[in-house]
Amino acid sequence: MTTLVLTGAAPRAGWFTQAGQVLRRWLIATLRQVWGPVMSLIQPVIWIVLFGQVFQSLGALPQFGGAGYIDYLVPGILMMTVLYSGAWAGTGYIDDINSGVMDQYLTSPVSRSAIITGQLTQQLIINLAQSLVVLGIGWLAGARYPGGVGGMLVALGIATVLATIFCCASTAVALISRSQIALISLSQLIVLPATFLSTTMMPADLMPEWVQDVSRWNPMTWAVELGRGGLSGDYPANGWWQLGGLAVLAALAFVWAVRSIRAYQRSV
Secondary structure (H helix, E strand, O other), rough: OOOOOOOOOOOOOOOOHHHHHHHHHHHHHHHOOOOHHHHOHHHHHHHHHHHHHHHHHHOHHHHHHOOHHHHHHHHHHHHHHHHHHHHOOOOOHHHHHOOOOHHHHHHOOOOHHHHHHHHHHHHHHHHEEEHHHHHHHHHHHHOOOOOOHHHHHHHHHHHHHHHHHHHHHHHHHHHHHOOOHHHHHHHHHHHHHHOOOOOOOHHHHHHOOOHHHHHHHHHHHHHHHHHHHHHHHOOOOHHHHHHHHHHHHHHHHHHHHHHHHHHHHOOO
């Protein structure tokens, strides 16, 4: 793993330069182990192809608006991809803690928020590349995007906000627990319910009433519905408060991550 030591600058001086250097370090590490992001695309391929075929007949139901199940499914898989990828973002920090790289960071004058921002930007770049691939796979599987390029950009933007929430939350958990096992276990405990208690796979009208109540306040549902609205060109009526809720959660998650790295520094 490439290390980074910044010297000769005040902690708050050159913040963008510091974040850029942290980003560069993580991008180099990604290029050296590119198989990780590539392998993470296997799951959305399976979801789109397998579920798209198995549940294809569901597209005839009126709840799907006659667009077909694959068109309904792809936005959900898009958000699932960034959700699962973001939930694992904190593993890099645990590797840094175990290898001593984190100690080098904390003894250098680099801003703590720049450390978080640099790694977060790297994760968002990977997520954006994965999202583009998912949309391409969906197109090849038969999905169409009436919302056009603008709608695709909206969907990618929403996916980025969702990724920010889970990347920052994963970072905070990693810095607090300092354990791969704890991070993985908590991630699995969250991502599966977040996925299946949302409209990722199925419209709310086809769910049990209690699931509908949960999904209504599930950020995953907000992201999926907004992304689906962008790709279809038919945005949800409550889209503004859903977008606002995601933005607030992203800001809170980022603050949590920054506070967690500062708490980690005080504990060592």
